[in-house]
Amino acid sequence: MQVLDRVRKTAFLGREFLLWLWFMSDTGEGVFDLGEKGKAEIWLDGKITLQSETDRGLETVTCAGEDVSMKEARFALAEEKEIREAAIKLAVGDNEWSFVLDSAWMNFRSFKTPRVINDGREDPDGLFYEKAFLIEEAVSAVDQIYSAFLKRRLSPEWESQDRAVIGRWIREGGTGSAKQRQETDI
Amino acid sequence: MGLMRGAAAFTRYMAEKKLPDGFMEGLSENMARYAFRDLDEQSMDERSAGWVNIMDMFDSRFEGLEFLKEPYIAISLRIDERKIPSTALRQYAKQAEEKIKEEEHLEFLSRNRREDVREAVRLRLLKRAIPVARTYDMIWNTLTGLVIFGCVRPRICDEFAHRFYLTFGMQLEALCPYTLGELHLGRDEASPELMDGLSPTRFLEDH
Numbered sequence: 001m002q003v004l005d006r007v008r009k010t011a012f013l014g015r016e017f018l019l020w021l022w023f024m025s026d027t028g029e030g031v032f033d034l035g036e037k038g039k040a041e042i043w044l045d046g047k048i049t050l051q052s053e054t055d056r057g058l059e060t061v062t063c064a065g066e067d068v069s070m071k072e073a074r075f076a077l078a079e080e081k082e083i084r085e086a087a088i089k090l091a092v093g094d095n096e097w098s099f100v101l102d103s104a105w106m107n108f109r110s111f112k113t114p115r116v117i118n119d120g121r122e123d124p125d126g127l128f129y130e131k132a133f134l135i136e137e138a139v140s141a142v143d144q145i146y147s148a149f150l151k152r153r154l155s156p157e158w159e160s161q162d163r164a165v166i167g168r169w170i171r172e173g174g175t176g177s178a179k180q181r182q183e184t185d186i
Numbered sequence: 187m188g189l190m191r192g193a194a195a196f197t198r199y200m201a202e203k204k205l206p207d208g209f210m211e212g213l214s215e216n217m218a219r220y221a222f223r224d225l226d227e228q229s230m231d232e233r234s235a236g237w238v239n240i241m242d243m244f245d246s247r248f249e250g251l252e253f254l255k256e257p258y259i260a261i262s263l264r265i266d267e268r269k270i271p272s273t274a275l276r277q278y279a280k281q282a283e284e285k286i287k288e289e290e291h292l293e294f295l296s297r298n299r300r301e302d303v304r305e306a307v308r309l310r311l312l313k314r315a316i317p318v319a320r321t322y323d324m325i326w327n328t329l330t331g332l333v334i335f336g337c338v339r340p341r342i343c344d345e346f347a348h349r350f351y352l353t354f355g356m357q358l359e360a361l362c363p364y365t366l367g368e369l370h371l372g373r374d375e376a377s378p379e380l381m382d383g384l385s386p387t388r389f390l391e392d393h
Contacts, residue, residue, distance in 0.1 A: 111195065
């Protein structure tokens with residue numbers, strides 16, 4: 001298989017990774033061991049964009065809000081929409097990053113590092129090294145977490161356990177939202 | 187987009203982990219060759235692109251090897267573009283057409299003539315247009331091969347990868363879920379081809 005074919009045929013891995021991250025953080029499993037670097041906590045925060053392909057073309061839903069449970073987005077998941085991108089927070093030790101992660105190319109947008117100590121006026125190289133370190137630290141943490149996802153995804157447990165558990169979580173989210181809609185309507 | 191200040195957006199690539207023999211020897215020369223050059227005020231060029239100092243977008247001389255920040259190579263791609271607002275072009279072209287019609291006692295101008303007038307007006311306005319400058323930072327960790335480029339727009343990313351190849355003589359591989367998987371599975375001595383057998387998970391199908 002050519003590289004581009006492989007890239008196209010496995011694009012769903014990015015969407016499933018974001019879904020898995022959401023599921024893990026929502027069920028209290030969003031802490032990952034990074035080895036020497038300690039532990040990383042990751043969670044979805046504030047904004048999520050989902051998409052599905054229908055007979056009428058692409059349908060996109062963007063949900064934003066303070067509510068961490070993001071009920072409307074969970075409802076969209078239950079409607080078989082997939083995550084295109086999500087706002088994420090990452091914490092390693094005392095440092096916290098925020099960014100939007102895209103599922104197709106795993107690009108980072110709206111990426112904010114923790115506050116840097118060096119403002120660059122007196123020591124431009126100091127600012128450079130501090131920023132480079134903070135960018136690489138976040139990228140490396142996300143990659144390690146992606147690697148953990150991939151190992152799980154390739155294991156027999158994905159089909160025998162995770163598919164059902166995540167499926168149930170998706171259904172519960174959809175039902176919760178539908179129920180809340182009904183209550184609001186009343 | 188800047189990686190050094192404010193919120194950033196970036197694409198990731200992998201370059202060769204091992205730098206080719208003699209890599210440093212021709213580096214200064216190549217950097218100078220592909221460095222940014224100002225748009226000449228008298229020229230009709232609409233665009234200029236090239237490398238600048240990551241900490242100072244007005245410095246493209248690289249006299250002190252500022253791009254070497256061991257173990258990184260760090261530079262910015264600067265792109266200056268002169269653009270004429272479309273409404274201004276329409277307005278000035280219309281005025282020019284009216285003037286010609288009046289001077290030559292014509293009721294209307296042919297399509298070819300109108301196009302010539304529009305091009306002449308565009309070139310006249312281009313000289314008055316102030317270039318808009320944008321910079322996109324790049325940090326290349328030469329130990330790990332990771333290249334972070336501060337842009338997610340495909341057209342700019344393609345231009346960056348091409349310019350990187352011209353300057354450093356190396357092809358970049360864009361990272362995506364598959365290529366990232368290749369890297370990590372390879373490190374764990376698992377076969378990346380395992381991913382070829384995967385298909386999307388049907389979470390909502392009966393179990």
